[in-house]
Amino acid sequence: MPTFYLTTAIDYVNSRPHLGTAYEKIAADVIARYKRLAGFDTHFVMGNDEHSQNVFRRARELGEEPLAYCDRMAVEFTEVWRSLDVSLDDFIRTTEPRHRTGVQELVRRMTAAGDIYEGHYEGWYCVSCEAFKQEKDLVEGLCPIHRTRPDWLREKNYFFRLSKYRDALLAHFEAHPDFLVPEIRRNEILRLLESGLDDISVSRAGQAWGIAMPEDPASVIYVWVDALINYITAVGYGTDPAAFERHWPADLHVIGKDITRFHCVIWPAMLMSAGLALPRQVFGHGWLHLKGEKMSKSLGTIVDPLEAAQRFGPDPLRLYLTKEITFGSDGDFTWDRYEDRYNVDLANNLGNLVSRVGAMAEKYRDGVVRPGGASDGRLAETAREAAGSYAHQMDAFALERGAAAAFRIVDAANEYIAGTEPWALARDASHADRLSQVLFDVAESVRVAAVLLLPIIPRSAAEILRRVGHTGDVQDVRLRDADWRGQGERRILKGDALWPRIVAAEGARNEVPVSRPAIVAGGAGRQERQRNHPVEQQNGSGDAASAAPAAAQEAAPAAPAPAAGNAQITIDDVMKLDLRVAKVLTAEKVPNSRKLVKLSVDVGSEQRTLVAGIAEAYEPDTLVGRTIVMVFNLKPAKLMGIESNGMVLAASPDGGTPTLVGFEGEVPPGTRVR
């Protein structure tokens, strides 16, 4: 039996897994399950990357031993993966003995090859950041984050002769065009290789958390080098030669597009140095953007994507991620679209099809269907075409096209039912054979579609197979079982709706505010663009201080404001608004105007000038010192020759005087309102 070994990136454990990491695991799992379906002896490995300084620090912050903290996180991670039905065969942690042994062995081999040499690394080091700083990053010689003077540090480091492997890597890329896909990633790396490589530091001095250099316990192997080696230690490198022999080289590394350099330059060079085979392929998937990310935090009614998976079962989420996102490109998750796909693909099309097949089989044939004569073969033909296309697309990791192929069968079956009208056939006994055949063909279509969907929605597909008469262990189902079977008797089972329709959105979506905040100050249009939030951030360098403040958003060109009317908007639209608390510093009436007041306000990070149309209701003097709410990301507009950089929120009854929005308690300027 051919083997297939695939891996995902191992995850930093300084925060809990989120939808971005889940996306990678689910996509990889779809591939793993597909490979099993296609008859490969598949080995699917995931893991946690635990030797980061951030992890060490985080654990200490929580007053825990680093290893105990990692143990806890490992449980959390694996529980999430299990709840998403990710079918991992092994889970490796970089603190495990098998990993440590293998890492040291590999470094020893690299050293023996003459590729590791001793050197020094020196530079400005900020103790608070625990990081070296570039000269140009310093502000007046101080760390820009901590405002402290960094130390000039010189530490002994071991270096890897990465530069030596440039030509070999180029040759490898040349000889293996599919080594890195999609192509855009390959091109990036090729350009990088063409521009030359520097040797890299592979150790850190003076740290205890990590794996020691084989001959120098005072130095610890750099965490990235440590992490990459998991792909071989997980299959027994240095500990289980037979297992290693069986699995290595890996057939596929599934990783995020941001870490292709590590996987396609450093990692292969390390393997070359140690005389080991290179992985056959690396797939750099895109990022998942989460438009509605913030809403889950602000509105308790709206659930986190992982919670959604737990609520509806993992399959709707799995289907969304594979079918709606071109694998390799960036994708986007919004609740609106998620519900849309759930209702259309699952509730209306597949789920309803399963329901009607079950109902008709029971009503017309007491639950047992068998061929009734000559079939017109139309559904068989569609199923054959779809299954062929499916395999072709899945082999190329075009997961979205594979999923679409399976759903072509579902669509065809629904159409076929409408065209043949089994309920009409049932009224006339002379059509009994024809009715039997129609029911049989439709049931068979459902069976084939379910086989193809097993990798994508494993739990539901198994249930569907059961309902259309599949007996035996679903684990034994193979791709060839998607071949059309025109014979045999099937017992069709009726059951509850697999996916009840989501009727109206729960929560805040339909709520209409009693008094709608109105525009009282200038601003010709509403800012249309929302800064996207990639939820996938692989590295753990996310110090709060280094995260770009939302204030860094630049003003985007505003699209013309649609005449809003009473059209409902989605929560996504709402989250485009950057509302901030501001404190009025000065206020003065705009000369020659009736309603306008010019305000300068403190928004925490900066001062802004606003023009507001509230002069009829408020004397300028009474506004000074007052805390208000403003639209922070509104495109500037000129009113009476004064540029207004934002808008003040107030309740504005028709024809009445506006009343400013305020707070019950004290709120510091700059706080976001949402």
Place this chain on the structure above:
RNA sequence: GCCGGUGUAGCUCAGUUGGUUAGAGCACGCGGCUCAUAUCCGCGUUGUCCGGGGUUCAAGUCCCUGCACCGGCACCA
């Protein structure tokens, strides 16, 4: 600064090597059916394929150029 990607229907996107009237889903309109989860089926509306120039018998697709947005590198991992 250097390099790359994207820009297609109201929305989300697909369009493989240039080849007939540019597609899908959603949304919208009309009609049909009743087995089914107010589901399903059919028909229909909507497009300066970002702008401009060029190559060609033929361009969404190739070349040049402009604009907008995103990303990689330059500056670590």
